[in-house]
Amino acid sequence: VNRLRANGLSLFFGTIFLLALIGQAISGLADYNNQQLATGGDPVSIWHYLTSSSFAVDVAENWQSEYLQFLLMILATVWLVQRGSTESKETDKAGPESDKDQKLGRYTQDDSPHSARVGGWRTSLFSTSLALVMGLFFVGSWLAQSVAGRASYNAEQLSQFEDPISWTGYLGSAEFWNRTLQNWQSEFLAVCSMVLFSIYLRQRGSPESKPVGSPHAATGVEG
Amino acid sequence: MRGSEMTRTLYVGLLTFLVVGLAYFIVLGLVHR
Numbered sequence: 001v002n003r004l005r006a007n008g009l010s011l012f013f014g015t016i017f018l019l020a021l022i023g024q025a026i027s028g029l030a031d032y033n034n035q036q037l038a039t040g041g042d043p044v045s046i047w048h049y050l051t052s053s054s055f056a057v058d059v060a061e062n063w064q065s066e067y068l069q070f071l072l073m074i075l076a077t078v079w080l081v082q083r084g085s086t087e088s089k090e091t092d093k094a095g096p097e098s099d100k101d102q103k104l105g106r107y108t109q110d111d112s113p114h115s116a117r118v119g120g121w122r123t124s125l126f127s128t129s130l131a132l133v134m135g136l137f138f139v140g141s142w143l144a145q146s147v148a149g150r151a152s153y154n155a156e157q158l159s160q161f162e163d164p165i166s167w168t169g170y171l172g173s174a175e176f177w178n179r180t181l182q183n184w185q186s187e188f189l190a191v192c193s194m195v196l197f198s199i200y201l202r203q204r205g206s207p208e209s210k211p212v213g214s215p216h217a218a219t220g221v222e223g
Numbered sequence: 224m225r226g227s228e229m230t231r232t233l234y235v236g237l238l239t240f241l242v243v244g245l246a247y248f249i250v251l252g253l254v255h256r
Contacts, residue, residue: 003229006230010230010233010237011233014233014237053251053252053255055251056248056251059248060248133238137241137245140241140242141245143249144245144248145248147248147249147252148249148252149252150252151251151252154255
């Protein structure tokens with residue numbers, strides 16, 4: 001029980017992720033089959049739908065925007081600050097900070113990760129590994145969106161007796177950019193909301209909020 | 224299994240899920256389904 005409690009946050013979000021993905025598969029199949037019937041096609045099985053590029057592009061387009069959001073948030077907050085926001089560090093700490101602040105070089109501790117203590121390229125790589133991995137999953141998801149999106153687009157083109165397009169053609173298509181930007185705009189709005197709302201609003205007990213009694217101007221304090 | 228081992232299992236499991244998932248989506252796109 002103790003180890004479940006110790007991992008409660010990841011287990012909770014992992015569980016609701018899987019439930020939502022199952023829900024998306026079921027509702028996505030229903031939507032796909034409605035369109036099949038409306039255009040004179042045959043309804044397909046859940047197995048056919050889960051192995052379709054239509055399902056793949058719908059999942060990937062949402063994934064890429066989430067990883068882009070985290071990538072930008074991780075990197076922008078190194079250099080940019082927001083007075084009063086829980087998402088910002090103290091306003092005089094903009095930049096990569098000193099080795100002392102970052103517990104590097106001669107300031108490493110006995111319990112510092114091995115990759116932080118060895119120095120050289122391994123420590124440099126470890127020093128940006130969070131942004132790097134978010135960036136890799138952003139690029140990977142966006143690539144998957146483009147490849148699966150093109151296949152899905154071409155399947156529709158062919159069903160309407162129109163010409164299929166190349167991958168580079170799809171990268172310049174209205175559909176690709178509409179799918180991409182409609183996800184980006186919502187992520188950027190959400191981040192901007194969190195940055196500004198966390199200055200003036202509170203949630204008692206949440207590390208995403210300042211302590212209830214903290215002044216609005218206090219920056220870099222957590223709940 | 225200790226708590227920290229479970230944490231590492233969740234971490235590696237998530238990374239694996241994402242890599243396999245993205246590879247699967249790319250393959251679906253490439254085989255033109």
